[in-house]
Amino acid sequence: MDWASELGAWGAVSVAEEERGAHSGDVSGHAASLPQVVVWPRDGAGVAGILAWANERGVAVTPWGAGTSVEGNPIPVAGGILLSLARMDRILEVSLEGKYGVVEAGVKYRELNRALAGTGLHFAVEVGGDATVGGMIGNNAAGPKAVKYGATKEHVLGLEVVLADGRRMRTGSKAWKQSCGYNLTQLMVGSEGTLGVIIEATVRLTAVPEFVEVLVAEFGSVEEAVGCVGRMRGLDAGALEFLDGSFMGFLGEAERDTLFCEFHREGDGEAAERICLGGGAVSVRRGTEAADRERLWGARLRAYTAAGEAHAGSKLLTTDTAVPLGTFGAMVGYLREELVNRGLVGYLLGHVGDGNLHVILPYKDRAEWEKVKEFSRAAVGRSLELGGTASGEHGVGMGKREHLEAEHGREAVEVMRMIKRGMDPKGILNPGKVLPG
Amino acid sequence: MDWASELGAWGAVSVAEEERGAHSGDVSGHAASLPQVVVWPRDGAGVAGILAWANERGVAVTPWGAGTSVEGNPIPVAGGILLSLARMDRILEVSLEGKYGVVEAGVKYRELNRALAGTGLHFAVEVGGDATVGGMIGNNAAGPKAVKYGATKEHVLGLEVVLADGRRMRTGSKAWKQSCGYNLTQLMVGSEGTLGVIIEATVRLTAVPEFVEVLVAEFGSVEEAVGCVGRMRGLDAGALEFLDGSFMGFLGEAERDTLFCEFHREGDGEAAERICLGGGAVSVRRGTEAADRERLWGARLRAYTAAGEAHAGSKLLTTDTAVPLGTFGAMVGYLREELVNRGLVGYLLGHVGDGNLHVILPYKDRAEWEKVKEFSRAAVGRSLELGGTASGEHGVGMGKREHLEAEHGREAVEVMRMIKRGMDPKGILNPGKVLPG
Known part of the structure; x- marks a missing residue:
């Protein structure tokens, strides 16, 4: 196929190995897959032209933003056209x-x-x-x-x-x-x-909030930390984050379950400090100046990168369950036990304010991948038992398709399939994603 | 049809004129329509049984909550089964x-x-x-x-x-x-x-907010009032309401465009007062005690009822446009002019904080109905020109179907129809609503 002459009217076109490679995988460990061509339309007419052309011929089209997904969402598993929106940036x-x-x-x-x-x-x-x-x-x-x-x-x-x-x-x-x-x-x-x-x-x-205060509180147990978050519900919290004690230790901090909080109303940091100290915190630090806030937030900010760098040569699988607010502690407890039972290394951190928990799991090869994948399946299973979801914020992509029916039930997935068939009868749009095969 | 023996297994059934009449119209002036039967299932199995029965026979089913809609949303225009959820109240x-x-x-x-x-x-x-x-x-x-x-x-x-x-x-x-x-x-x-x-x-x-302050501010023009609302964007506002000057006069208050505001953070009422006084307000009153708040909110609270009572024997049409935030003043100006041009009585009030404006228009007979309906069409037309919507919070029901395509375009309505066909292939569910005929 002479892609350039077929698609060139609607945008820049490349079949170079390098460009195809740069659009073959996201930041996750999901298996990369080369598109046949990368196209960069510059406007809606370009996108419309490409889709009409592809739909007529049944050619797969996978949209691409910045490739920062973690569930393989933009990986062109069926090849075809990789449609990059990168040049529609006005x-x-x-x-x-x-x-x-x-x-x-x-x-x-x-x-x-x-x-x-x-x-x-x-x-x-x-x-x-x-x-x-x-x-x-x-x-x-x-x-x-x-x-x-x-x-x-x-x-x-x-x-x-x-x-x-x-x-x-x-x-x-x-x-x-x-x-x-x-x-x-x-x-x-x-x-x-x-x-x-x-x-x-x-x-x-x-x-933009006119006032920002950061609070970092260390606890002896995740239950105490979660209990305090529950009691902060009237406060104007801009972020309520959790880092697991072992993860904190790995980052060179005190090995304690820690809350990283941000408040947007004067007085709320003080109120949160009282809640934390009354709820078992062994230390609470606060700051409102930009430099202090940055220092306090430091461990939270470098957590992902540090986990990755410590396992150079490994890929990372990141779980993304979100559970009902009151069950976050139970979820953390379950996952810690499972890590031990399965002999896995995993770094826990989460958006405790909305029940969303990630475990970052390094793996090197197929055998290790199978083990972390099994852990991820167990995490989803427990999340669904607790009334939660397989994916709080990363989407379904390739990684969570297998859980869709367990989470939503057969009827909802049938309705999703009906909508997909109605809107994309030839199945050209990002095939192999979201709906189970 | 012996409805009781057909449907009795799934809930209470009535074909009494009185019950059918009580479920034939909502609180709007949209033409009432009698269902053939009213059914009150008590659980999901009951609803499922009724729908399976009706779907097999192609009988219309119109769900009913409390009948408090204002766009004819639950009126059983095709007769059939009125499915009241009133007894599923656990x-x-x-x-x-x-x-x-x-x-x-x-x-x-x-x-x-x-x-x-x-x-x-x-x-x-x-x-x-x-x-x-x-x-x-x-x-x-x-x-x-x-x-x-x-x-x-x-x-x-x-x-x-x-x-x-x-x-x-x-x-x-x-x-x-x-x-x-x-x-x-x-x-x-x-x-x-x-x-x-x-x-x-x-x-x-x-x-629940732990602190509530009410502020009422009177202005010489709607533009001043809207300008102040725009400058309140950092405040923790629980409500930002607008009552038109003539409406205020009708309610026995000073004939001034008035903001009714509620704030949930200490100090925000004071900040809002400064904004209002700096933005042209001729009077500002505030209160934090329950009795004061109730008194200050009084005119806003009785507005709907008062408009209805002043026109006993009339029905009311209430418009429901919502426009982009910055264009609320232009919308008010347009509607005031149109009321004058058309020689209509109309009471303006709105949720200025989110651009949602209602005009309450009394009408007595078919001829008056045609006039207020034309006004409503003009209001929707102007709202769409400004980038807004025909319905901010009342839904489509019977009253806004004619605007659906103008608002969303042909393609979106086609997708809506595809979804409707896929989910309700026999068209039994609340026929005559939302999608244009």
């Missing part, structure tokens, strides 16, 4: 009065926030990777600030989507409130490019 | 630690909050009517607190739904965070009983 409109921004899908959220600096508004979702807004919407990403601001889904007012056959669909509006017809915006959020390609988004902009 | 579980409640669809939200009194948690959506949780979810209702807490959609963690053919589907989970497959929960929220019957909901419970 901020189209910012309305400070309307508190919304309109961006092309390839705009990175940090870039959007740089453009908003000094306005008093920001896009309030923060994730670890240098992700695009489109990718964050596709995966319904979240991160530490979700405890206050909600996941990405709560920041999307409207979308422009190119459907499988190249038709362009608008959803939502620029109003903050809308109750008018089926919520196609939320159907697209978290659909991981399997129902359409998001090319433009209208996102909510949120007031 | 609170099944409350988890204070997990911050969720599980309720049957017929539980009234005020009842849920009464049950939660003293726990420090509540279901944070407040609407004017004595609505059921299921009805609020079906319509994605909102109300004055949405500026802080969001609409009903942001409070639903999971659902149990009976599908058209009687299968039962679960969606979501009890975790606060979930990014795992297509968001069927949000597809059901706001679908007004046209895609399935919601029988059970897991809802978020939110901390």
